Amino acid sequence: MGGKKLRVGWFSFTCCEDSTMVFIELMNDHLDEWRKLIEFRHARVLKKNNTLSDIDVAFVEGAITNDKDANYLKEIRENSKKLIAIGACAVTGMPAAQRNNFDQETKNEIQFLIKRFDQADRVRKVSEVVKVDGEIPGCPMEEPIFLSALQGCLKEFGVVNA
Ligand code: SF4
Known part of the structure; x- marks a missing residue:
């Protein structure tokens, strides 16, 4: 290599x-291989010193529930050649987005929480905020x-032979 x-x-x-837990568990079987093939530029679950620049592939988990997160997601997009949404929350917004479908009475009941935690009116899936590849x-x-997508990226970026 x-x-x-x-x-x-x-x-x-x-x-x-x-x-993320699934990803960490996968390391039981793949860590030795990934060490040779992957540089983790930004992965707070793995390390303290992270760099938000020159990322080939950003894997994004979770729904977008406030403007601060939406802005950070845009920053990730600007610094990543590819962005892949992982898991239902990121791909569809659900189950995190259940509150979007609450009736008005229920929405009124949770309004104090929306305000207290500075949440947006609607929960958004990742593709509602940035382009997803x-x-x-x-x-x-x-x-x-996931493993197949990762392998595809390793080939696409010339890390392993296509
Ligand atoms: S609820 Fe969301 S973050 Fe949790 S496992 Fe499901 S998709 Fe992943």
């Missing part, structure tokens, strides 16, 4: 972070589809 690595970012927004469905994400 010529030393070229895929520069990956791993980001979590509003969710239970179970796709791929989606990994599942709650949490489906492992085989």
